[in-house]
Amino acid sequence: MVRGMGRSITQAVAALDGAAARLHAGDLSHRIAIRGDDDLWQVAAAFNTATDGLERAREAERERERVEAELDVARRIQERLLPADHRT
Numbered sequence: 001m002v003r004g005m006g007r008s009i010t011q012a013v014a015a016l017d018g019a020a021a022r023l024h025a026g027d028l029s030h031r032i033a034i035r036g037d038d039d040l041w042q043v044a045a046a047f048n049t050a051t052d053g054l055e056r057a058r059e060a061e062r063e064r065e066r067v068e069a070e071l072d073v074a075r076r077i078q079e080r081l082l083p084a085d086h087r088t
């Protein structure tokens with residue numbers, strides 16, 4: 001029993017360490033395969049939830065930047081269409 005607990009702890013710590021390294025490298029798509037239900041595996045599950053949120057936030061930021069770029073292009077086109085005396 002003690003050996004099994006030790007193995008579970010070692011696996012969970014290794015999984016968290018590997019996931020943290022991938023996160024540090026910018027990989028938000030990595031998820032930890034949950035292999036237990038003790039406290040460390042719950043931390044691993046929380047890590048997965050956090051990286052899901054970060055990945056969604058990154059996508060939202062990319063979408064916001066895309067929309068801003070499109071609005072900037074539209075703004076420049078509109079400015080060129082206005083007569084010179086109406087430009088600010």
